[in-house]
Amino acid sequence: MRTLVFIPAWNEADSVAAVIAGVRESLPRADVLVVDDGSSDETAARAREAGALVASLPFNQGLGAALQTGYLHALREGYDACAHLDADGQHPPAEVARLLEEIYGDRADLVIGSRYRDPGREAESDDYKPTLSRRIGTGVFRFFLTLATRQRFTDTTSGMRAANRRVMSLFSERYSPDFAEIESLQLAVREGLRVEEVPVRMLERVGGSSFLTPVRSAFFIFKGMIVLLVGQFRPREAKAER
Amino acid sequence: MNALALAATEPTPQVHLTSQTRILAAVLAIAFMVLILDLIRRDRLQERYSVVWFVAGLGMLIGAAFPGLLELVADAMGVRDTNVALFSIVLLLLLGLVLNFSVIMSRQAAQITRLAQERALERANDQARSGENGSEAKAERFEG
Numbered sequence: 001m002r003t004l005v006f007i008p009a010w011n012e013a014d015s016v017a018a019v020i021a022g023v024r025e026s027l028p029r030a031d032v033l034v035v036d037d038g039s040s041d042e043t044a045a046r047a048r049e050a051g052a053l054v055a056s057l058p059f060n061q062g063l064g065a066a067l068q069t070g071y072l073h074a075l076r077e078g079y080d081a082c083a084h085l086d087a088d089g090q091h092p093p094a095e096v097a098r099l100l101e102e103i104y105g106d107r108a109d110l111v112i113g114s115r116y117r118d119p120g121r122e123a124e125s126d127d128y129k130p131t132l133s134r135r136i137g138t139g140v141f142r143f144f145l146t147l148a149t150r151q152r153f154t155d156t157t158s159g160m161r162a163a164n165r166r167v168m169s170l171f172s173e174r175y176s177p178d179f180a181e182i183e184s185l186q187l188a189v190r191e192g193l194r195v196e197e198v199p200v201r202m203l204e205r206v207g208g209s210s211f212l213t214p215v216r217s218a219f220f221i222f223k224g225m226i227v228l229l230v231g232q233f234r235p236r237e238a239k240a241e242r
Numbered sequence: 243m244n245a246l247a248l249a250a251t252e253p254t255p256q257v258h259l260t261s262q263t264r265i266l267a268a269v270l271a272i273a274f275m276v277l278i279l280d281l282i283r284r285d286r287l288q289e290r291y292s293v294v295w296f297v298a299g300l301g302m303l304i305g306a307a308f309p310g311l312l313e314l315v316a317d318a319m320g321v322r323d324t325n326v327a328l329f330s331i332v333l334l335l336l337l338g339l340v341l342n343f344s345v346i347m348s349r350q351a352a353q354i355t356r357l358a359q360e361r362a363l364e365r366a367n368d369q370a371r372s373g374e375n376g377s378e379a380k381a382e383r384f385e386g
Contacts, residue, residue, distance in 0.1 A: 055366035069359040
């Protein structure tokens with residue numbers, strides 16, 4: 001199975017090399033692509049030094065467009081499976097390997113790494129701790145996405161995923177630039193793909209801070225609800241073609 | 243309450259456009275169309291986006307020249323004041339135009355994104371072809 005691991009990165013020069021090294025260690029057979037989303041720092045150079053292939057978007061296009069670039073590359077270069085994780089060091093590469101196992105075993109088309117779905121495990125000191133606004137947002141999105149897809153999701157905004165070719169061809173054509181994470185889940189379920197969540201361990205971010213302030217969170221939630229509502233009425237691609 | 247009922251029942255005479263308004267509108271319409279033509283001439287506006295503005299200017303001119311037309315429309319809308327009818331129509335048209343531009347903008351944003359992605363992947367492929375990195379990675383792939 002040829003595997004591509006891609007890492008969307010926007011001004012993550014401090015952490016990107018370590019993430020690449022981690023992926024190399026956990027998944028020695030996978031190719032690594034860094035999608036540099038118009039970074040103004042040394043992200044692209046650091047990634048190249050670390051031995052990754054770098055696709056530099058000429059200007060910042062947002063996370064959705066960066067992820068779509070990865071899916072597009074995976075599809076065109078004929079990879080059997082692909083996965084992506086954040087460049088800020090929140091996602092342990094070893095967990096990505098676990099997501100990919102589900103794809104290799106053909107148990108799902110799209111696998112989401114969920115930071116929440118592991119109640120039995122004891123908390124560790126460097127574990128991910130969600131802020132209050134993050135928790136509210138997560139709850140709201142969980143509720144509406146479950147309503148929209150009739151499938152239970154716990155971590156709707158997770159940026160750690162693995163996918164097969166069916167997902168690549170869908171996402172490389174239709175991937176919302178604004179609301180990538182949530183809308184893509186809704187889209188995948190609507191197109192009849194098997195979407196599965198796997199509990200993973202996530203860490204506190206190494207550098208930088210979350211972009212979520214309370215006001216932004218409220219706006220984010222509002223926008224997300226509109227996106228989900230509209231998404232329910234989108235034409236289905238796969239069904240229409242048949 | 244009483245006054246409201248009175249106002250509703252008592253027929254008020256239709257308010258016409260004054261000739262002052264008409265002259266002002268005609269002058270503005272002509273100035274507007276000259277501006278459009280000048281923008282096209284200086285390559286600041288593409289022809290395909292100018293048609294709609296030119297039509298708007300012409301509409302303004304026709305409305306100023308033949309106020310009877312506007313009064314017919316106002317009557318049909320059930321509005322007594324021709325000025326109000328004029329404002330409503332213009333507002334609606336502008337709303338439509340702005341929406342149309344948002345649609346065009348969205349399409350162009352999607353096109354720009356795809357263009358950026360193509361360019362990024364092209365560069366990545368160049369890197370794969372030129373660097374040792376790329377050839378190593380390819381060799382590994384075939385073994386695996």
